[in-house]
Amino acid sequence: MTDAQRIDTPQGRRLAYHATPAKASDGRPGVVFLGGFKSDMGGTKAVFLEAWCARQGLGFLRFDYSGHGESSEAFTDGCIGDWAEDAEFAISHLTEGPQILVGSSMGGWISLLMTRRLADRIAGLVTIAAAPDFTEDSMWAGFDKAQRLALDMVQQVALPSEYGEPYVITKRLIEDGRDHLILRDPVPLPFPVRFLHGTADADVDLSVALRLMERAEGADIQLRLVKDADHRFSTPENLALIGAAVDEVLAAL
Template sequence: MTDATYLETPQGRRLAYHKTDGAGDGRPGVVFLGGFKSDMGGTKAIFLEEWCRARGLSFLRFDYSGHGESSEPFTDGCIGDWAEDAEVAITELTSGPQILVGSSMGGWISLLMTKRLHDRVAGLVTIAAAPDFTEDSMWAGFTQAQRLALDMVQHVELPSEYGEPYVITKRLIEDGRDHLVLRDPVPLPFPVRFLHGTADADVELSVALRLMEKSVGEDIHLKLVKGADHRFSTPECLDLIGTGIEEVLARL
């Protein structure tokens, strides 16, 4: 595998990325936006890179600051920082319209990008999207002791099935409140495909239904996959991600 290339952001962060050029036939490119504490070397990102290369589509995958090969400690970051990273990566590293593919937290980031870069977004595919999770999942689920610890020592630790505990900072929670998207209608005036597994133990099905309810647009579909978990990385699930992109392309 080739080494990552790096992009310096206006905020002084150094983002690692891999970019695949397309056939130059005018079709939109694809940008993958990963999840919380994940990286661009995951199964879905690599699958999409190969999928796009086989079809002559440009593709971008990158690590937010504090993730993967990018600079900064993870615990220094927050939704606002990672949204800034995504905005500069899309602006500086792609040209023309793009189809955003957002996984978990990347679904939230992609929704923020539809507001900030609406002229550049041709379509949207989300996978187990987790908009507003810092408030509606983390903060809402904290005990009184955890909330007190967050105030006193500025962080709490949450267990994770993916390895070491998640260190959740007070800044992450407070900054998340400045970027909530499900409190108002979400305009999505382009083809949209939401994918969600019924066995997702990290993002409840109610989140997908609420996102569907809040979304405003003429071509928005929610596909529920019985038995699929949060990773959504089985061969069958990966094929469904590709199908989602194909459906968006066909509608453009």
């Protein structure tokens, strides 16, 4: 596998990325993968999509937010606003023309923010276990009195994780998240959209997908529930569904 390339953002952060050019200039949009909270661009879904797009001759971009993977900065220094800035910069400077965004978990939230900030560049959207507003509706809402006190006193709290070391959640992450909430208002999505969600997802409740579907406004929006799929959504069958969803969006354009 080739080494990641690097690009510096106006905020002084250095992002690592892999970009694959389209094989033909046939006017089809490229694909951008937006990863999840504390995940990186070397994950199963990102690498699968890169290979899938290569077979289709589509341009493809995967990258690490600051504080993630191979990019600069510490994870605990970041927040939704920083990572959205990273995504906006990466899409603006590392892709050309319209793009289909594929957002996984937190990347679903980031991709929804991009549909507002880069409206003229977004041709379609696929989300996988999208987790908009999770800092407020999942983390903050689930904190007990002691955890909320810890945030005030020491500016952070550690949460257990099934994916490795505990997540260190900072007060800045929670407070900044409130500036980027999506589900309090209608979510205009005037292009083909496919939301994918597993019924066995223990990290993002199915109610989040239903609330997103309720808020979403557009002529071609579908929610696909996959029985027994978990939050990783990375079995061969699940990966094939992601490819099929991108294919559907392409066909609908």
